[in-house]
Amino acid sequence: MRVGSWIGCRVASMVASLATALRLSVGAQSGSHFADLKGLISRGAVVVVTGAGFSRLISGDPVTTWQGFLRYALARCRFLNLKIPEAWFPAAEERIASGSARTMAEVYGEIEAKLPPAELERLYDDALGHLAIKDPAAAHALAALRCPIITTNFDNLIERITKLEAVTWRSPGRVQEVLCGLTKGVVHVHGIFNDVGTLVMTPDGYANLLNDQQCQALLHGIKSIKALLFVGCGATLSDPNFSSLFEWSRTNLPGAHLRVYRLARTGELPALRREHADEDRVVVLPYGDSYEDLAPFLRSLAPPTKILWQLVACVLALVLAVQGWRYEHPQKFLVSGVVLFGDRPAGETTVAIPGYGPERVTDPNGYFSYECSTGKSIQAFEVRLGGEPFHFPLDHPVTGPSFIELHLETKTSNIGPPR
Numbered sequence: 391m392r393v394g395s396w397i398g399c400r401v402a403s404m405v406a407s408l409a410t411a412l413r414l415s416v417g418a419q420s421g422s423h424f425a426d427l428k429g430l431i432s433r434g435a436v437v438v439v440t441g442a443g444f445s446r447l448i449s450g451d452p453v454t455t456w457q458g459f460l461r462y463a464l465a466r467c468r469f470l471n472l473k474i475p476e477a478w479f480p481a482a483e484e485r486i487a488s489g490s491a492r493t494m495a496e497v498y499g500e501i502e503a504k505l506p507p508a509e510l511e512r513l514y515d516d517a518l519g520h521l522a523i524k525d526p527a528a529a530h531a532l533a534a535l536r537c538p539i540i541t542t543n544f545d546n547l548i549e550r551i552t553k554l555e556a557v558t559w560r561s562p563g564r565v566q567e568v569l570c571g572l573t574k575g576v577v578h579v580h581g582i583f584n585d586v587g588t589l590v591m592t593p594d595g596y597a598n599l600l601n602d603q604q605c606q607a608l609l610h611g612i613k614s615i616k617a618l619l620f621v622g623c624g625a626t627l628s629d630p631n632f633s634s635l636f637e638w639s640r641t642n643l644p645g646a647h648l649r650v651y652r653l654a655r656t657g658e659l660p661a662l663r664r665e666h667a668d669e670d671r672v673v674v675l676p677y678g679d680s681y682e683d684l685a686p687f688l689r690s691l692a693p694p695t696k697i698l699w700q701l702v703a704c705v706l707a708l709v710l711a712v713q714g715w716r717y718e719h720p721q722k723f724l725v726s727g728v729v730l731f732g733d734r735p736a737g738e739t740t741v742a743i744p745g746y747g748p749e750r751v752t753d754p755n756g757y758f759s760y761e762c763s764t765g766k767s768i769q770a771f772e773v774r775l776g777g778e779p780f781h782f783p784l785d786h787p788v789t790g791p792s793f794i795e796l797h798l799e800t801k802t803s804n805i806g807p808p809r
Contacts, residue, residue, distance in 0.1 A: 423673045424691075427651050430617050431535055432693035434571065435648070437616045438532060439632075440541045440548070444622025447528055447681050448547045449521045456494055459544075460486045462517050463501045472504055491629050492593070499592040511586055518545045518583040526551045531688035532621065538569045539576045540612075542629060544583040548576050558588040559605050569612055579609075579631065596630040613639050617648040621684070636670050644669075653677045653684070725768055726759040727794035728752075731775070736798055740774040749774075771796060 430436050445454035452458030464482060467474060482500065485493050502510060529551040532539065541548065549556045555575040557564045568575040580599075581588030590599050599605060612618070613635055639646070649671045654662050656676040666672035677687035725743070729736040735756030742749040743760050746768075752758045762768065767787035773780045773796055782796055 423649075423651070423675055426649070427617070427619065427673075427675070428691050428693075430648075431537060431619075431691055434537075435615075435617055436535070436619050436651075437538045437540060437569065437612050438535065438619045438621055439623060440532070440539065440543065440621050441623030442543060443624055443681075444528065444532075444541075445521075445543045445545050445547050447622060447684060448523060448525055448551070449545075450524045451521055453517050454521065454543065454545055454547075456491070457486050457489065459517060460494055460497055460501070463498070463505075463513060466509070466513055466516075467501060467504060470505075470509060474504055489624075495591060495593050495596060495630075499594070502592060514544070514583040514586060514589075521545055521547060523547065523551060525682075525685075527685035528688060531685045531692075534689065534692045536693075537619070538571060540569075540579050541576055542580050542623075542631075544578070544581060544589060546576075546582060546584070556582055558582055558585060559599070559602070560585070560588055562604050562608065565608060569608065590631075599631055600634055609635055610638060610642075614643060614646070615648075618650045620650070620652040621688075623652065636667075640667075640669050649673050651675055653687070655679060655681070655683075722761055722763055723791045724759060725762055725788060725792050725794065726757070727792075727796060729756040729758065729773055729775075729796045729798060731798045736775055739798075741796070742772040743768055744770055744772065768792075773798065 427436070442455040446452065446458075448454075453462045461483070464479060464486075468479065478500075482497050485497050488494075505513065529548050532548070533552040533554065539548065539554070546556055548554065555564075555568075555573070556578060557568055557575045558578045558581055559565060564573070564575070565577050567573045568577050578588065580590040583589070590596060609631075650673065652662065652672055652674045654674050654676060656679050659674055659676055662674045666674075677684050727741075729739045729741065729752055735754070736752070737754055737756060739752045739756060739758075740749045741752060741758040741760075743762075745766060746760055746762060749772075750758050750760065760768075767789045769784055769787045771782040771784075771794075773782065775798055780796075780798060788794075
């Protein structure tokens, strides 16, 4: 079988398998929230919001979470031997453990006030500037959705994996371009670690962000015309910025059709569904039993047409490359045989294969050999013995290495089967 034909068969099989898998994935949940979300993504009507859980999955480092970062900061305060009352540390740890976004913001405000400015900048770089990437699959799957991405995280893990641009609220024009799909990037709604002035971590910082009319107008615009998909978000939805957005939406968008989607592990569904008010229309979708199930689930949300066209384009490129290589480098193969007169070698005989160059004289034992190339097939032989020509048509053309016996018995000589 030729290489091109083999690839064609494999491609057809792969495409059919992929299409079947996609049909099964969607069909199993047809008419569900999954199908609704998948349809919205395919039409470009979704903005993704990632939280600390997403970075934790990628890096495996607890410092990427709000609580983990604050505990890291507490340890740094102890390490620097600052003049801090010892009783403050366990009290701060207790408030961090509460998980309340507002309470943790207050703790951070106290930490920020106790650290010298230079140590504060170093804290961010030491904690978030050198994170390991242990599992990039979820970030790649997220980028494949081709949705605008907002993150509440301070790290740049998504950008390091996907090569997308990091954008903060300091550049509202760039934020607008990303959110409407003109450019690709990751919008850091609470700032990024390597630009300390953009970070929103204290009660005053949240108040300033909520009072920033330009920032809030962009958020309100997103909520007005897009569905939101929260990924890896725990306390994110109770964050002052987003809780304020939901409050605004209840008053100003009571008749909006687009829902809010939140991905979670299967075991978390009952508790998370109780967290949200009915009027916020938050749909909690299970992506699997473990964090490792998130990347495959995100890939299943990607528009199938894009996946199939990318596959077809890759396969076509491969086929063309193989065909071009075969054209430039035709493969050689050998056709050899023996000329027999009765059951004895016919001695020195002239053998010709039409279209393959000069005639060949066999050796004294009647053996001959031709080097041929793909693109041509052997359909007949011509043999001369003592000046008399014999024509040997083949029942089946030869396109590969073969050994053939040519029997010169009568003028109606025949060919024995290749062996």
